[in-house]
Amino acid sequence: MNIAIVHDWLDTWGGGESALAQLLAMYPEAQVFALVDFMGGDDRARLGLGSRPVHTTFIQHLPGARNGFRRYLPLFPHAIERLDLSHFDLVLSSSHAVAKGVRTTPSQLHICYCYTPMRYAWDLQESYLQQVGLHRGVAGWFVRRSLARLRRWDARSAARVNHFVAISAHIADRIQRSYGRESSVIYPPVDIGRFDASTRRSPVYVTVSRLVPYKRIDLIVAGFRDLPGHQLVVIGEGPERSRIEELAGPNVQLVGQATNEERDRWLATARAFIFAADEDFGIAPVEAQAHGMPVIALGRGGVLETIRGLDDGAPTGVLFPDQTAEAIAKAVRLFEAKAERITALACRDNALRFSAERFRGEFDAFVHARLDEFAGKAAA
Numbered sequence: 001m002n003i004a005i006v007h008d009w010l011d012t013w014g015g016g017e018s019a020l021a022q023l024l025a026m027y028p029e030a031q032v033f034a035l036v037d038f039m040g041g042d043d044r045a046r047l048g049l050g051s052r053p054v055h056t057t058f059i060q061h062l063p064g065a066r067n068g069f070r071r072y073l074p075l076f077p078h079a080i081e082r083l084d085l086s087h088f089d090l091v092l093s094s095s096h097a098v099a100k101g102v103r104t105t106p107s108q109l110h111i112c113y114c115y116t117p118m119r120y121a122w123d124l125q126e127s128y129l130q131q132v133g134l135h136r137g138v139a140g141w142f143v144r145r146s147l148a149r150l151r152r153w154d155a156r157s158a159a160r161v162n163h164f165v166a167i168s169a170h171i172a173d174r175i176q177r178s179y180g181r182e183s184s185v186i187y188p189p190v191d192i193g194r195f196d197a198s199t200r201r202s203p204v205y206v207t208v209s210r211l212v213p214y215k216r217i218d219l220i221v222a223g224f225r226d227l228p229g230h231q232l233v234v235i236g237e238g239p240e241r242s243r244i245e246e247l248a249g250p251n252v253q254l255v256g257q258a259t260n261e262e263r264d265r266w267l268a269t270a271r272a273f274i275f276a277a278d279e280d281f282g283i284a285p286v287e288a289q290a291h292g293m294p295v296i297a298l299g300r301g302g303v304l305e306t307i308r309g310l311d312d313g314a315p316t317g318v319l320f321p322d323q324t325a326e327a328i329a330k331a332v333r334l335f336e337a338k339a340e341r342i343t344a345l346a347c348r349d350n351a352l353r354f355s356a357e358r359f360r361g362e363f364d365a366f367v368h369a370r371l372d373e374f375a376g377k378a379a380a
Helices: 015-026 041-047 065-081 125-131 137-160 169-179 217-225 241-247 260-269 283-290 325-341 344-354 356-379
Strands: 003-007 031-034 090-095 109-114 163-166 183-185 205-208 232-235 252-256 272-275 295-298 317-320
Touching: 003 015, 015 041, 015 090, 015 356, 065 137, 090 356, 109 356, 137 169, 163 169, 163 356, 169 183, 205 217, 205 260, 217 232, 217 241, 217 325, 232 260, 241 252, 272 283, 272 325, 283 295, 283 344, 295 325, 317 325, 344 356
Parallel strands: 003 031, 003 090, 090 109, 109 163, 163 183, 205 232, 205 272, 232 252, 272 295, 295 317
Antiparallel strands: none
């Protein structure tokens, strides 16, 4: 069987690349396709690409693509549709943008592992425009027109997918709303094998994140200004750093980018993990639980599927309802009052639901079941 794996793009490591690494390990003979490939050496080795080439599109060779390929967003649909996958039997798209829009034929089975329908075109359009400074004026009007066209293409191209697999029930609901399509849920893989549940806890709270607007690290830092008796460590870098530093009180420490080993030491010893983003899944809170660490998180999105709140018989964290500094401070106080109910063992057991081994087993079983159905229909 000829298998193609289509990923949106390869430039930095993230949650999508964690899933892609598992797909590459599961299907070592598959050929790999992406809009662009600028992945660095260390991340390339982590992906397990080996000597396998990555087939890219014309965007790879456009001016400034290495550091700014996202500015060519209006060209992404045309680029992905020009990939020739006609000689493959099975197409697996790993998609949060346009990978699922590759052209296939009725004789090919296309399964999409969907991290989310394209954020730029649907739920986060205004946030995207503000982030790139195109939310007003003539340029803003033009980009909005382009995104409207992109949204229409995104909805049409969903029909090319035979089966959607969502990373969470939250995303399955978004796929239904955006595309009118049903999907199965297979949670993404989290590398929890190297972690051990720890009971050695300092009084320090910790958060790990890229310092970008939607992660709302600013709210966490502002919340700790109302908690002068508690210490917060912020791990990560990003364009929001200077603004967050201005908000930080003396009980907040920004340590910048950390190695995996340094981050793991913090997760193994801090009192609790703070998470304020409205995420599609949220890998960092699962990693924290794998260390035996409780999580204090915004009770929205994928977090509702990965953290067991205080109403559960074996809670792993505290969920707060509103994305505000006041709600975060209140949740920390509630955690302090109820912390004895949350055990390291419960956190670790909950995290095991999201292991890489579980992902490989569920995804491979899904693929083989759909192949059997597809072959049966072709023979009928």
